[in-house]
Amino acid sequence: MPRPSIPDRANIVLDHARALILEKGYDRATMAEVARRAGVGKGALYLDFASKEALLDALLTRSVRALAAAVRARVADGPGPVALSTAYRYGLEALLGDDLMLAFYLSDTGVLGGYVRDKGAARYGPRMDWLAEYLAGLQRAGLVRADLDPPAAATLLSVFAVGLINASPALGALSRERLRATVDLLAALVADGWETPGEPADPRAARDAHALLLDRLSPPDEGAP
Numbered sequence: 001m002p003r004p005s006i007p008d009r010a011n012i013v014l015d016h017a018r019a020l021i022l023e024k025g026y027d028r029a030t031m032a033e034v035a036r037r038a039g040v041g042k043g044a045l046y047l048d049f050a051s052k053e054a055l056l057d058a059l060l061t062r063s064v065r066a067l068a069a070a071v072r073a074r075v076a077d078g079p080g081p082v083a084l085s086t087a088y089r090y091g092l093e094a095l096l097g098d099d100l101m102l103a104f105y106l107s108d109t110g111v112l113g114g115y116v117r118d119k120g121a122a123r124y125g126p127r128m129d130w131l132a133e134y135l136a137g138l139q140r141a142g143l144v145r146a147d148l149d150p151p152a153a154a155t156l157l158s159v160f161a162v163g164l165i166n167a168s169p170a171l172g173a174l175s176r177e178r179l180r181a182t183v184d185l186l187a188a189l190v191a192d193g194w195e196t197p198g199e200p201a202d203p204r205a206a207r208d209a210h211a212l213l214l215d216r217l218s219p220p221d222e223g224a225p
Contacts, residue, residue: 075210081142083195085191092183104165134210141206142200
């Protein structure tokens with residue numbers, strides 16, 4: 001007799017996959033165990049997720065959407081235009097609140113770095129362009145120095161992010177405190193070297209710049225981080 005259908009099956013599977021990866025690590029987690037814990041047949045699981053990598057795609061997409069939503073809410077609640085360094089710190093706080101993303105950064109050595117390398121420039125190259133457009137938008141808002149080169153600055157921030165993702169295999173596992181301090185230091189350097197404190201800013205242009213980047217990072221229907 002076929003199993004009864006499960007409402008919102010995909011999200012239930014993702015919840016169990018997330019718990020399993022946090023318990024055992026990505027490399028040791030299996031699709032068969034995910035199916036068993038979620039109470040679905042392996043055939044049904046593979047209808048939703050063609051492979052373990054596709055499952056990871058979906059998990060990371062969900063985490064990135066939640067992270068973007070958290071940053072968006074804090075930007076909206078701010079009393080005035082939100083600076084680049086402040087938005088960076090908002091993103092860090094959201095990351096620290098996501099146990100799965102944090103596990104990939106701190107302890108599940110090599111998983112996220114390998115994932116990023118496998119996806120390559122076809123996926124992540126455009127994101128560097130989005131970041132350059134974001135920085136140009138903050139320039140127009142008066143929050144970033146007019147003489148800053150947005151593409152060069154976007155490359156620097158992207159190299160920093162990719163370096164952090166790949167740090168654990170080369171340098172050893174990071175602690176939560178070390179990750180926080182590292183990102184916070186970059187935010188402080190950005191604030192000191194790139195921003196224009198005390199200068200008049202355009203609140204609408206700032207909101208538009210933040211919103212455009214967050215929309216691109218969290219598409220409403222599909223896409224992976």
